[in-house]
Amino acid sequence: MTVIKLVVGGILPYITLVVFLWGIIYKIRKWNKAAQGKMTLYPTPSTPGGKWRKIIKEILIFQSLFKGNRALWGGTWIFHASLALIFIGHFRVVTDFPILWRALGMGKDDVDTFSATVGGIAGLIILVMGIYLLFRRMVIQRVKEISDGEDYFTLGLILAIIISGDIMRFITHFDLVQSREYFAALVTFSRVSVPADPAFLVHFFLGQLLIIYIPFSKFLHIPGAFYSKSIIYQE
Amino acid sequence: MSEERVISHSDIEKAINSVKAIKDGPRALQLYMDICAKCGTCAEQCHVSKANPNRRTNPAAQSDLIRKLYKQDGSILTKISGLLNGNNKSLSADDLQTWVRDFYECSGCRRCALYCPFGIDNSVITRKGRAIVHALGLSPKMMVQTQETSDKFGNDEGQTYKSFMNAVEFLESELEEEHGIPIKIPVDQEADILFVPASADLISFPETQMGSATFFHAAGLNWTMSSKAFDGANFGLFTGDDAHMKRKNKVLHDACLELKVKKLVIGECGHAYRIAKRIGGPFYWGNDIPYEVTNIFILAAEKLRKGAFKLDPGRNAEPVTYHDPCNFARSTGVIEEPRALLRACVTDFREMTPNRENNWCCGGGGGLAVMDGKEGVKKNEVTFMEYRMNVGGKMKLNQIKETGAKYVAAPCANCKRQIMQLMDYHKMDVKVGGVFDLFDKAVILDK
Numbered sequence: 001m002t003v004i005k006l007v008v009g010g011i012l013p014y015i016t017l018v019v020f021l022w023g024i025i026y027k028i029r030k031w032n033k034a035a036q037g038k039m040t041l042y043p044t045p046s047t048p049g050g051k052w053r054k055i056i057k058e059i060l061i062f063q064s065l066f067k068g069n070r071a072l073w074g075g076t077w078i079f080h081a082s083l084a085l086i087f088i089g090h091f092r093v094v095t096d097f098p099i100l101w102r103a104l105g106m107g108k109d110d111v112d113t114f115s116a117t118v119g120g121i122a123g124l125i126i127l128v129m130g131i132y133l134l135f136r137r138m139v140i141q142r143v144k145e146i147s148d149g150e151d152y153f154t155l156g157l158i159l160a161i162i163i164s165g166d167i168m169r170f171i172t173h174f175d176l177v178q179s180r181e182y183f184a185a186l187v188t189f190s191r192v193s194v195p196a197d198p199a200f201l202v203h204f205f206l207g208q209l210l211i212i213y214i215p216f217s218k219f220l221h222i223p224g225a226f227y228s229k230s231i232i233y234q235e
Numbered sequence: 236m237s238e239e240r241v242i243s244h245s246d247i248e249k250a251i252n253s254v255k256a257i258k259d260g261p262r263a264l265q266l267y268m269d270i271c272a273k274c275g276t277c278a279e280q281c282h283v284s285k286a287n288p289n290r291r292t293n294p295a296a297q298s299d300l301i302r303k304l305y306k307q308d309g310s311i312l313t314k315i316s317g318l319l320n321g322n323n324k325s326l327s328a329d330d331l332q333t334w335v336r337d338f339y340e341c342s343g344c345r346r347c348a349l350y351c352p353f354g355i356d357n358s359v360i361t362r363k364g365r366a367i368v369h370a371l372g373l374s375p376k377m378m379v380q381t382q383e384t385s386d387k388f389g390n391d392e393g394q395t396y397k398s399f400m401n402a403v404e405f406l407e408s409e410l411e412e413e414h415g416i417p418i419k420i421p422v423d424q425e426a427d428i429l430f431v432p433a434s435a436d437l438i439s440f441p442e443t444q445m446g447s448a449t450f451f452h453a454a455g456l457n458w459t460m461s462s463k464a465f466d467g468a469n470f471g472l473f474t475g476d477d478a479h480m481k482r483k484n485k486v487l488h489d490a491c492l493e494l495k496v497k498k499l500v501i502g503e504c505g506h507a508y509r510i511a512k513r514i515g516g517p518f519y520w521g522n523d524i525p526y527e528v529t530n531i532f533i534l535a536a537e538k539l540r541k542g543a544f545k546l547d548p549g550r551n552a553e554p555v556t557y558h559d560p561c562n563f564a565r566s567t568g569v570i571e572e573p574r575a576l577l578r579a580c581v582t583d584f585r586e587m588t589p590n591r592e593n594n595w596c597c598g599g600g601g602g603l604a605v606m607d608g609k610e611g612v613k614k615n616e617v618t619f620m621e622y623r624m625n626v627g628g629k630m631k632l633n634q635i636k637e638t639g640a641k642y643v644a645a646p647c648a649n650c651k652r653q654i655m656q657l658m659d660y661h662k663m664d665v666k667v668g669g670v671f672d673l674f675d676k677a678v679i680l681d682k
Contacts, residue, residue: 027269030258030265031262031265031266034259034260034261034262034265035261035262036261036262036263037261037514037518038513038514038518039263039356039359039513040513040566040568041345041348041349041354041356041565041566041592042564042565042566042567042568042570042592043568043570043591043592044568058352058354062352064349064350064351064352064354065274065276065350065351065352067349067350067593068276068279068280068349068350068351068352069274069275069276069279069350072274072275072276076274076352140275141288142275142278142279142284142288142293143273143274143275143278145289145290145293145296146273146275146278146290146293146295146296146299147273148273149318151273218269218270218271218272218273220269220270221270221271221272221353224266224269224270224353225270225352225353225354227262227266228263228266228267228270228353228354228355229353229354231262231263231266231354232348232354232356233354
């Protein structure tokens, strides 16, 4: 256990950070350097402002997918929206924001209740939607025929992260004080005491695996969407 | 050619190297290798995939032919993901042979890009695949022959100065007979406008060419054609042969300079306009070129708004529908102009569903319309003609049926040929022609 805690909590985070940053910067620089002729897809806005409004609309509401595949749009939009909420919620895992709570007039209990409700619901919804995405990949012939190991691996990884996260939320009731102390030690390069909850270790390990995997996999669709949309909306 | 051609080890090596070279290629191609999430939306929006749903016609799977090869870059990470994907199979001679078929069954209509959540334009990958087989001399016969003819004569039909002038003379006499007044088709004169249709219009679709001439006459425009540059069609777009594409565009560019025109006006030919406007023109020859590239629909819609001519829609009383060629709607945004003109020329205009940028490809795009034979037959035993009639054109056929129209206006030589054959093959009593064919009938000329 001590070794696992040391590797997952004491060593891996630094590796994750370096590999992720190196990978993503390498990719984005490569995309930036690459030449690209015009290949506008019409109709498209004729002003740069219009173009960026259209891109932001795509990123926020998946407009093309809404027109192209309504069922998938429903599932995946809810999935990504929950993910966004959960991502924001994770800032509280790292540190607390007392000034913000005071500004909003919320006490400690209010914040905890709010976070437990929103985070809890989002954690369950994303689980259901993640299962839906896996289900459609396994069942719908047109998706099944283009799915390979990588597609199942990425979905499996995400589902495992969601499930371990939900276990911490609903079963082991992970205390955020531990993680805040841990992250504070991590960023100041002090001696860390890694939280001992096995669900935390699994969740944190897989989460880091996911982050490392982003620059080398189809998760590149996160930054890539801005680039690829920008090419076809270029008037 | 492709039937007899034996694929050598060095062919395979060359193909693999071209795929690897994508890593330093255009941004779009690099992104498309990296970001596809395999969500399957393209399969729902592709006319081929809808008509014949299977793995081979799935756009994502087709793009994977190149994507999977690209990802085998020998690094440990890709080896691991290769194991995950069962992706360590290299390219075989058989695979390469069937690439011809694979990449020519996609017409490059870009409909998938419209619905893809990331805007992945599979036609870019299709064109890359075609460029690879072209560089190996494996392109379908018709494609190679057309390019050779074009390089020799400056037009895809192999017309000489004499046959062009004969065609012009014939069209002028037809026009005079129809309208009772002489309508000139000026050739090689210095003018404001150089008009360039697809050369196929002169022979196969003379009514479109006549309608265009009548339009210039009725609108009182100072125009000319060039005996050297009367073909905007450009198969370099279809074969992935960039050098040919530029050579062919240069024919138009030179003619514009020679005749000192202010405008290069492309006729009813979608891909000709796409190349002249979006790829050639200022992008090849610099922003300070003395002419502007535009299109006969844009010009005609503007003249229509200004009331430059009188039209009698009653002369076209049969129900008419409009087919949006991919290269007009999705690739150059010429969407409302032809409609404005049609509405003024006919009494019963009916939209297909879906229409405009959402329109289904006719199945003849990307040069397919001129291919009839069996090429790349290893995986698929039907000829291109059978494929176009039963698979590629299926969505379009159904769309046309639903409108109940008796005339399909399709302003593109490829679309015209494909839809004509489609109507014929399926025994539909529907006429196929251009928009300017109808204009020619509707226009009221001062005697």
